[in-house]
Amino acid sequence: MWGLVSGDYDRFRDAFDSNTNTASVSLGFGGIVMSVIGFVISSFITAFLTKGGLDESAGKKPSVGDFFRIRNFGNVVLAAVIVGLLTGIGLVLCILPGIAVALFSAFTYYFVLDRDLAAFDAIRASWNLVAKNFGSVLGLLVLLFLLNVAGAIVCGLGLFVTIPVSYIAVGFAYRRLTGSQVPA
Template sequence: MTTPSDPQNPGSSDPDPGAGAESGGNQEPAGGTPPPSYPPPGSTPPPPSGYPPPGSYPPPGGAYPPPSGPPPQGPPPGYGTQQPGYGAQPGYPPPPPPGGGYGQPAGGPGGYPPPPGNYGAPGTYGGGEYGAPTADQFSIGEAFSYGWNRYKENALSWIVVILISLVVTGIIQTLGNVSSDNGRIFWISAIFGIIATIVGYIFQGAYARGALDETSGTKPDIGRFFNINFAAVIITAFLVGLGTVIGLILLIIPGIVFAFLAYWSLTFVVDRDMDPIEGIKASFSVISKNAGTLFLLALAVIGLNIVGALLCLIGLLVTLPVTMIATTYAYRFFTGGQIAPLASAAPMAPPPYPPNQQY
């Protein structure tokens, strides 16, 4: 016998009570509780052994609760090392700024230690101003050795220029003597004397030009010697000569001192295209600051040229160029100019001036 179908669920029918009894099952009537062997609805199976109980996991990063009590007085262990997700946390001191603090080396910018060695500030060399070595580093012997080595590599040009100066000066003096009847006509003799002096000034500038090129690493040819500002050279040499004569009149010593301090006036004018007054001031300034060493150099130059003059003037063809190059070597040394090494004869332009203001 079957029961009628449920009007709200026509596809279902009540099971036969006898069927359940025959199968040995204890089926609860509809609306009762499920068998106790099933887990409660909405629950999850228990986690495997060894895992922490639910709710014991740490909260997400950055959500830690503030510690109880006052904040710690010092940094926590390991503070200062960068960790993934590390950031400012409530109750802890802020992280140190870059360039120092915990976990970073002390020193220069960015926390890096200072560089090794005794490096100077930018624009300095050897602990002093760039290109301005101290006087005790200068060697007179090295200066003359440099002059000799440069001269012997270009001796022919120097000899030709010196011979030209002697020949031209001799011709002017001869014409002056003939025209003035051996000096009896004063004004003619004076005119030729002035011409000979001006020519001598020009050759002084030519020697300065040649010596400057030698220290720059260039072998000057004959034409290069005369690549100078003639007007500036003549005026500078005239002012130096006039000051020397006036000083000699004033008990001699002032004239010697003036000539010594103004010795590089032509060199400054030729090398740096200065006007005559600036060249004289620059020479006074540099030589006066290094007077002791340069005075010894001047004595050596005078002595060597005296020896050259005693050798029937032939020795001057060697001693004059060597001493000119040696004194120009000293000029470049004390003013921070370029001194080409002896091993290189390639042309090299001097550095931009002034590399070091000493005047």
């Protein structure tokens, strides 16, 4: 523990002690800083893709500059932290609760960015929307998962197409399920 505080560990290190059958993981200060930076960058990318999906599903052709006009980014990050923690806890508990949290949180970023909701309100709205439309949302997300698996098979290059298509598809589903206007 002292190494974590003093910064003695500069890299990720794990060990398994066969005498006690326990595993330990330590992460140095540099690793923690890089993890936080990576998380924030990941949140930016998710927000950009979500905004693009919202714009496309509204019939607006977004420009490159539109992707960088993110309102409510603090709530996007807070929602990502909350959903990430709940999903992680659920995965540790028995895998299925983590999958359920991820499924029911599918529209969280869309609510934060489209309706300027706070993180907790967006999570609650997403859970309510998915609960009312469970079969449709589950079918869509399974289909998109399979599409992204197919995109990953080609050395990951197909993901450059399938991931944006997934965000647009979820954007259309969000608009349709919330009763928003969807262009023909």
